[in-house]
Amino acid sequence: MSLEIVVGRSRQVEGKLLELGATGRGLNEKATSIEQLLGQHLTRRIRFLATIRNKALHDPDFDVTDELLTSFLSAAESVLGQLQQLLQTAKPTSEKKPTSENQRTHQSGNAPVGLSLADAWRDTSTTGKVGIVAGVLALGALYVKGEIEDWW
Structure with missing residues (x-):
């Protein structure tokens, strides 16, 4: 019974993510x-849900205890509520109209400019920040060595 609950809530979360424009194969x-x-x-909470779902489905030794199920359901309800709030306030990028220079987006519609970029950096995980810095350093090293030109 608990497996059906875990899978059902996970599907609901996945559906909301799709409504928000998410792509990919699984919750993660x-x-x-x-x-x-x-x-x-919110991303961390979704990863928690995905971890429990994956273990419940694929690990025969994994036991969904009452305590774990309660934590899972609490997290799932919280995530679903937050995703619903995002759905109510967020419109697809193509429908948004810039109201000021700080709210404009690049033509790709993905990278916010101005103050929103600072917010995006703050919300980026430590691993993501390390990846970005490492990538910039690697490109800089290739540029200095003369192996690439105009990398920016």
């Missing part, structure tokens, strides 16, 4: 695809 990939919209805290 979908959450990652719109992590800037979700923020770090």
Whole structure:
């Protein structure tokens, strides 16, 4: 019975992520695809749900205890509520109209400019920040060595 509950709630979360424009194969990939919209805290909660769901489905020795099920359901209800709030306040990028220079987006519609970029950086996980810095350093090293030109 608990497996059906875990899978059912996970599907509901996945459906809300799709409504928000997420892409990918599972909860983790979908959450990652719109992590800037979700923020770090909500993304972590979704990853918790995905971990429990995956273990319940694929690990024959994993036991969904009453305590774990209660935690899962609490997290799922919280996530579903927050995703519903995002759905009510967020419109697809193509429908949004910039109201000021700080709210404009690049033509791709993905990267916010101005103050929103600072918010996106703050919401990026530590691992994501390390990846960004490492990538910039690697490109800089290739540029200095003369292996690439105009990398920016």
